Amino acid sequence: xxxxxxxxxxxxxxxxxxxxxxxxxxxxxxxxxxxxxxxxxxxxxxxxxxxxxxxxxxxxxxxxxxxxxxxxxxxxxxxxxxxxxxxxxxxxxxxxxxxxxxxxxxxxxxxxxx
Amino acid sequence: xxxxxxxxxxxxxxxxxxxxxxxxxxxxxxxxxxxxxxxxxxxxxxxxxxxxxxxxxxxxxxxxxxxxxxxxxxxxxxxxxxxxxxxxxxxxxxxxxxxxxxxxxxxxxxxxxx
Numbered sequence: 001x002x003x004x005x006x007x008x009x010x011x012x013x014x015x016x017x018x019x020x021x022x023x024x025x026x027x028x029x030x031x032x033x034x035x036x037x038x039x040x041x042x043x044x045x046x047x048x049x050x051x052x053x054x055x056x057x058x059x060x061x062x063x064x065x066x067x068x069x070x071x072x073x074x075x076x077x078x079x080x081x082x083x084x085x086x087x088x089x090x091x092x093x094x095x096x097x098x099x100x101x102x103x104x105x106x107x108x109x110x111x112x113x114x
Numbered sequence: 115x116x117x118x119x120x121x122x123x124x125x126x127x128x129x130x131x132x133x134x135x136x137x138x139x140x141x142x143x144x145x146x147x148x149x150x151x152x153x154x155x156x157x158x159x160x161x162x163x164x165x166x167x168x169x170x171x172x173x174x175x176x177x178x179x180x181x182x183x184x185x186x187x188x189x190x191x192x193x194x195x196x197x198x199x200x201x202x203x204x205x206x207x208x209x210x211x212x213x214x215x216x217x218x219x220x221x222x223x224x225x226x227x228x
Contacts, residue, residue: 031214043158043203043218056213091157095214100146100207103216107157 002026004106006092012112013082021077021109023092032075033093033103034067036060043091049075082113116141120204120219127194127226135189135222137178137204145206147171147180147187148216152201161189161202194226 005024013019025032034046048055049067057065066078075094079086089108095101121136139145149161149171162171167182176191187204204219 033214033216035216042220043205043216045215045217048213048215050213056215058215093158093216100214102148102160102163103214104160105150105158 004092004094004104006090006106006109008109009107010110010112012114015084015113016081019079019082019111021079021090021092021111023075023077023106024073025075025092025094026104027073029094029096029104031055031095031098031101031103032067032069033095034077035091035093035105036088037091037108038085038088046077046090079111082111084113087111087113116145116206116208116217118204118206118217118219120202120222122222123201124223124225127224129196129226129228130193131226133189133191133194133198133224135202135204135224137187137189137219139185139187139204139206141185141206141208143208145208147178148205148207149176149178149187149189150203150205150218152203152221154200158203194224196226196228199224199226 007022032049037043047057047061064080091108092106093103095103117140146165148163150158151161162173164171164180170179178189201221203221205216
Protein backbone atom coordinates (compact mmCIF):
# COMPACT_ATOMS: atom_id res chain seq x y z
CA UNK A 1 0.00 0.00 0.00
CA UNK A 2 1.45 3.41 -0.91
CA UNK A 3 2.52 5.55 2.01
CA UNK A 4 3.96 8.93 2.83
CA UNK A 5 7.57 8.79 3.98
CA UNK A 6 9.58 11.35 5.92
CA UNK A 7 13.26 11.84 6.63
CA UNK A 8 14.95 12.10 8.99
CA UNK A 9 12.93 10.44 11.73
CA UNK A 10 14.77 12.49 14.36
CA UNK A 11 16.83 15.66 14.12
CA UNK A 12 18.68 17.56 16.81
CA UNK A 13 19.91 21.05 15.99
CA UNK A 14 21.27 24.13 17.66
CA UNK A 15 19.16 27.25 17.99
CA UNK A 16 19.66 29.53 15.00
CA UNK A 17 20.56 26.73 12.60
CA UNK A 18 18.66 25.94 9.44
CA UNK A 19 16.87 22.61 9.10
CA UNK A 20 15.22 20.96 6.15
CA UNK A 21 12.62 18.28 6.73
CA UNK A 22 11.89 16.02 3.81
CA UNK A 23 8.78 14.21 2.73
CA UNK A 24 7.89 11.93 -0.16
CA UNK A 25 4.12 12.09 -0.67
CA UNK A 26 2.08 9.34 -2.28
CA UNK A 27 2.93 9.44 -5.96
CA UNK A 28 -0.44 10.35 -7.53
CA UNK A 29 -1.36 12.89 -4.88
CA UNK A 30 -1.51 16.56 -5.77
CA UNK A 31 -2.13 18.29 -2.43
CA UNK A 32 0.54 18.46 0.23
CA UNK A 33 0.52 19.62 3.84
CA UNK A 34 2.69 20.15 6.86
CA UNK A 35 1.41 19.92 10.43
CA UNK A 36 3.22 19.99 13.71
CA UNK A 37 2.58 18.62 17.18
CA UNK A 38 4.35 20.12 20.14
CA UNK A 39 4.75 17.49 22.83
CA UNK A 40 1.46 16.93 24.64
CA UNK A 41 -0.46 19.43 22.50
CA UNK A 42 -2.79 19.44 19.52
CA UNK A 43 -1.75 18.67 16.00
CA UNK A 44 -1.61 22.10 14.31
CA UNK A 45 -1.89 22.97 10.63
CA UNK A 46 1.10 24.80 9.20
CA UNK A 47 0.65 25.01 5.45
CA UNK A 48 -1.06 23.51 2.43
CA UNK A 49 0.51 23.40 -1.03
CA UNK A 50 -0.97 22.79 -4.46
CA UNK A 51 0.19 23.40 -8.00
CA UNK A 52 3.58 24.60 -6.78
CA UNK A 53 2.25 27.30 -4.54
CA UNK A 54 0.99 27.76 -1.01
CA UNK A 55 -2.79 27.48 -0.74
CA UNK A 56 -3.07 28.46 2.88
CA UNK A 57 -0.71 29.02 5.78
CA UNK A 58 -1.31 29.41 9.48
CA UNK A 59 -0.10 32.17 11.79
CA UNK A 60 2.66 29.81 12.91
CA UNK A 61 4.07 29.70 9.38
CA UNK A 62 6.02 32.94 9.50
CA UNK A 63 8.94 34.14 7.38
CA UNK A 64 11.24 31.61 9.00
CA UNK A 65 9.35 28.80 7.32
CA UNK A 66 9.27 27.87 3.65
CA UNK A 67 8.10 24.92 1.60
CA UNK A 68 9.26 23.62 -1.73
CA UNK A 69 8.66 20.82 -4.15
CA UNK A 70 12.09 20.71 -5.73
CA UNK A 71 11.39 17.75 -7.99
CA UNK A 72 8.58 15.40 -8.86
CA UNK A 73 8.70 13.45 -5.64
CA UNK A 74 10.00 15.43 -2.67
CA UNK A 75 8.20 18.04 -0.58
CA UNK A 76 10.34 19.93 1.91
CA UNK A 77 9.83 22.18 4.91
CA UNK A 78 12.69 24.54 5.72
CA UNK A 79 13.10 26.42 8.96
CA UNK A 80 15.73 29.11 8.37
CA UNK A 81 16.74 29.95 11.92
CA UNK A 82 15.37 27.52 14.44
CA UNK A 83 14.07 28.57 17.84
CA UNK A 84 13.62 26.50 20.96
CA UNK A 85 9.86 26.62 20.47
CA UNK A 86 10.19 24.95 17.06
CA UNK A 87 10.86 21.68 18.88
CA UNK A 88 8.00 19.44 17.85
CA UNK A 89 6.95 16.48 15.75
CA UNK A 90 6.43 17.58 12.15
CA UNK A 91 4.03 15.61 10.01
CA UNK A 92 3.76 15.69 6.26
CA UNK A 93 0.49 14.67 4.62
CA UNK A 94 -0.85 14.35 1.10
CA UNK A 95 -4.21 13.93 -0.55
CA UNK A 96 -5.43 12.97 -3.99
CA UNK A 97 -7.08 15.08 -6.60
CA UNK A 98 -8.96 17.41 -4.29
CA UNK A 99 -8.27 19.20 -1.04
CA UNK A 100 -11.43 17.52 0.23
CA UNK A 101 -9.95 14.07 -0.12
CA UNK A 102 -8.64 12.09 2.82
CA UNK A 103 -5.18 13.14 3.93
CA UNK A 104 -2.57 10.47 4.51
CA UNK A 105 0.11 11.23 7.04
CA UNK A 106 3.75 10.29 7.23
CA UNK A 107 5.36 8.95 10.40
CA UNK A 108 6.74 12.35 11.34
CA UNK A 109 10.12 13.95 12.05
CA UNK A 110 10.88 14.72 15.66
CA UNK A 111 12.83 17.99 15.78
CA UNK A 112 14.67 19.01 18.92
CA UNK A 113 16.17 22.48 19.07
CA UNK A 114 18.79 22.99 21.77
CA UNK B 115 -13.14 29.99 13.71
CA UNK B 116 -13.74 26.30 13.34
CA UNK B 117 -12.76 24.13 16.28
CA UNK B 118 -12.92 20.60 17.66
CA UNK B 119 -13.27 19.63 21.30
CA UNK B 120 -12.61 16.16 22.65
CA UNK B 121 -13.14 14.66 26.04
CA UNK B 122 -10.20 14.83 28.38
CA UNK B 123 -8.05 11.79 28.82
CA UNK B 124 -6.55 9.50 29.64
CA UNK B 125 -9.33 6.96 29.36
CA UNK B 126 -8.45 3.69 31.04
CA UNK B 127 -10.53 0.59 30.31
CA UNK B 128 -10.30 -3.12 30.81
CA UNK B 129 -10.16 -5.38 27.80
CA UNK B 130 -13.59 -6.04 26.25
CA UNK B 131 -15.10 -2.90 27.79
CA UNK B 132 -17.25 -0.50 25.78
CA UNK B 133 -15.53 2.64 24.56
CA UNK B 134 -16.91 6.10 23.94
CA UNK B 135 -14.72 9.11 23.19
CA UNK B 136 -16.74 12.28 22.84
CA UNK B 137 -16.06 14.81 20.11
CA UNK B 138 -17.97 17.99 19.34
CA UNK B 139 -17.23 20.59 16.73
CA UNK B 140 -17.91 24.18 15.76
CA UNK B 141 -17.91 25.02 12.07
CA UNK B 142 -19.44 27.63 9.81
CA UNK B 143 -19.79 25.32 6.83
CA UNK B 144 -20.58 21.63 6.41
CA UNK B 145 -17.40 19.88 7.40
CA UNK B 146 -16.20 16.37 6.81
CA UNK B 147 -15.31 14.69 10.09
CA UNK B 148 -12.50 12.28 10.83
CA UNK B 149 -11.01 10.13 13.54
CA UNK B 150 -7.27 9.59 13.36
CA UNK B 151 -5.30 7.24 15.62
CA UNK B 152 -1.69 7.57 16.72
CA UNK B 153 -0.08 4.43 18.08
CA UNK B 154 2.98 4.85 20.31
CA UNK B 155 5.96 6.05 18.31
CA UNK B 156 4.03 6.26 15.05
CA UNK B 157 2.32 8.86 12.90
CA UNK B 158 -1.34 9.58 12.39
CA UNK B 159 -3.47 6.96 10.70
CA UNK B 160 -6.96 7.56 9.41
CA UNK B 161 -9.37 5.42 11.39
CA UNK B 162 -12.71 6.47 9.88
CA UNK B 163 -14.53 9.39 8.37
CA UNK B 164 -17.98 10.77 7.55
CA UNK B 165 -18.69 13.46 5.01
CA UNK B 166 -22.30 14.47 5.65
CA UNK B 167 -24.96 14.49 8.31
CA UNK B 168 -26.17 11.07 9.54
CA UNK B 169 -23.30 9.27 7.82
CA UNK B 170 -21.70 6.56 9.91
CA UNK B 171 -18.01 5.89 9.52
CA UNK B 172 -16.69 2.52 10.62
CA UNK B 173 -13.42 0.60 10.63
CA UNK B 174 -11.81 -2.13 12.77
CA UNK B 175 -14.87 -2.29 15.03
CA UNK B 176 -14.88 1.45 15.65
CA UNK B 177 -17.89 3.57 14.65
CA UNK B 178 -18.83 7.23 14.68
CA UNK B 179 -22.01 8.92 13.45
CA UNK B 180 -22.09 12.47 12.11
CA UNK B 181 -24.76 14.24 14.20
CA UNK B 182 -25.46 17.67 12.80
CA UNK B 183 -28.14 18.49 15.39
CA UNK B 184 -25.72 18.01 18.26
CA UNK B 185 -22.56 18.89 16.25
CA UNK B 186 -20.97 15.70 17.47
CA UNK B 187 -18.95 12.78 16.12
CA UNK B 188 -18.44 10.46 19.08
CA UNK B 189 -16.18 7.44 18.63
CA UNK B 190 -17.44 4.09 19.91
CA UNK B 191 -16.26 0.51 20.05
CA UNK B 192 -18.15 -2.34 21.58
CA UNK B 193 -15.20 -4.33 22.93
CA UNK B 194 -11.74 -2.82 23.16
CA UNK B 195 -8.48 -4.73 23.02
CA UNK B 196 -5.07 -4.00 24.50
CA UNK B 197 -3.88 -3.27 20.96
CA UNK B 198 -6.34 -0.33 20.77
CA UNK B 199 -4.21 1.60 23.25
CA UNK B 200 -3.30 4.79 21.43
CA UNK B 201 -4.11 8.48 21.13
CA UNK B 202 -7.29 9.25 19.21
CA UNK B 203 -7.77 12.55 17.41
CA UNK B 204 -11.04 13.94 16.14
CA UNK B 205 -10.67 16.34 13.22
CA UNK B 206 -12.72 18.35 10.77
CA UNK B 207 -12.19 19.52 7.23
CA UNK B 208 -14.13 22.62 6.36
CA UNK B 209 -16.48 21.77 3.50
CA UNK B 210 -16.22 25.25 2.04
CA UNK B 211 -12.45 25.35 2.15
CA UNK B 212 -10.39 24.59 -0.92
CA UNK B 213 -7.13 24.42 0.99
CA UNK B 214 -7.56 21.14 2.84
CA UNK B 215 -6.82 22.52 6.28
CA UNK B 216 -7.58 19.90 8.93
CA UNK B 217 -8.46 21.13 12.39
CA UNK B 218 -7.73 18.68 15.19
CA UNK B 219 -8.99 18.19 18.68
CA UNK B 220 -6.52 17.87 21.51
CA UNK B 221 -6.41 14.09 21.38
CA UNK B 222 -7.61 11.50 23.87
CA UNK B 223 -5.28 8.86 25.20
CA UNK B 224 -6.83 5.41 25.56
CA UNK B 225 -5.18 2.82 27.77
CA UNK B 226 -6.61 -0.69 27.67
CA UNK B 227 -5.50 -3.08 30.41
CA UNK B 228 -5.63 -6.87 30.12
